[in-house]
Amino acid sequence: MILYTGGLGQGKLTYVLERHKGSVFDGAKDDIADIGSYNIINKYNLLVKRLIAEGTDPLEFTKSVNADIVIGDEVGCGIVPVSKEDTIYRESVGRCMCLLAEKSEGVVRIICGMGMVIK
Secondary structure (H helix, E strand, O other): OEEEEEOOOOOHHHHHHHHOOOOEEEOOOOOHHHHHHOOEEEOHHHHHHHHHHOOOOHHHHHHOOOOOEEEEEOOOOOOOOOOHHHHHHHHHHHHHHHHHHHHOOEEEEEEOOEEEEOO
16 A cells, blocks of 8 residues: 545645556545445545544544555644544544554655655
């Protein structure tokens, strides 16, 4: 697995699709039951939000992820969330991304459409 991360709107999906072929799962809207049919998972942070909303432990779910490529936004920088729900979301995404990074053979941070290999 290779993990691609970076801020919102930094060109992560474009960067990935220029280098890898495959089918893309959209974590914001695609049916979670079908995730195994895709080799690229995009918007992992929004998938985590959906998992929390449906009562599924995102960390346990992340342990079973078996995709070639995972793409997710960094959500841990910036203003500290006011609501408990936003804090849970932010911490859950961070923990899931750490687990994915640990499992990955490579981690690339995308900034302004350019990749920086960090693992």
